[in-house]
Amino acid sequence: MTRPGETTPGIGTATKPSRRWLAWCGFFFGIALLIGAVWLALLRDPSAPGELAARLRDAPPWVGAVILLGPVANWLLVSSCLWMLLRRHGRLGWGEMNAVVGSAWLLNHLPMRPGLIGRVGYHKLVNGIRIRDAIESTAWSLGLAAVAGLMGLALALAMPADAGVAQAVAVLGGPVAVLAGSACLCGFLGRANAGWLLGALAARYADLAAWAARYAVVFWLMGMEISPVQIIVITGVSQVAQLVPIAGGGLGLREWLVAITAGWFAGGTTEAGTAVALGGAFDAALGADLINRAAETIVVIPVGLIGSWMVAKSVRRAKAGGVGPAEGTPA
16 A cells, blocks of 8 residues: 555656555445444344434433534644644644645545645645655654553553543543643743654644543443443554555444454443344444544545645645745645
């Protein structure tokens, strides 16, 4: 599969036919996995869609808010992480970064993950950031995500088994404030590079926390009892699945791996009378992540289309020889 920076629009060589063929095979494999997940969780039992609709309808308003705003938080936090890592190499506004990442988020649902490739090409053309530096920043972002995951797991393991929701939020969310405060202190002391790195780690950890909150809410909605440690592990599995180079965002594969992991943790036991219509813990977990996928789809389409329009406008201006976009907003 093509990695970010191997080729960009108008830069480098064309993609090999064999890689294009593998990309399309992976794309349709991911679609097949997603269709299979929808059938298993919702269509196999005629009463399942009604049961799921009733759960969503009867849920408190804050549940819908977390489900729909969670993907927005993930988008902004990942954008912030990349912005802090990239701005050392060129002039780049935060709003501009949001548009670029939003566009890439949508395009990465296509074979060959063109969003990753196009983002690197955009930074070179518009921001004057070398391909090597853009790839290096992406690698740093992934590395910081792994560090954030280990931090979250360590903190979850340190919590008592009977920890409540408030305690879990305080323990798992505390590092965001600590890291952000440390980043500001480094900036005040003139340690800019260390400050941006700590800030990027804070954004990545907050992104992990947002994902964990999303999973905790949808599992609760489906009547599954999952501990904070298990939530962090499931979140880690989800993050890894989204890096697998088949369809964008681990399409289909993520749902199955999350369901297998969560179903194994639940051991087939759920709250009395719940999840029965969806066929037990595995099907309930599969349905839970399908809710997350649906929320992402609702968010990514407008975010991606608006971001792509803004990015295209900046690219046209750069090719015409104009100045780069104003700080913070694509031109």
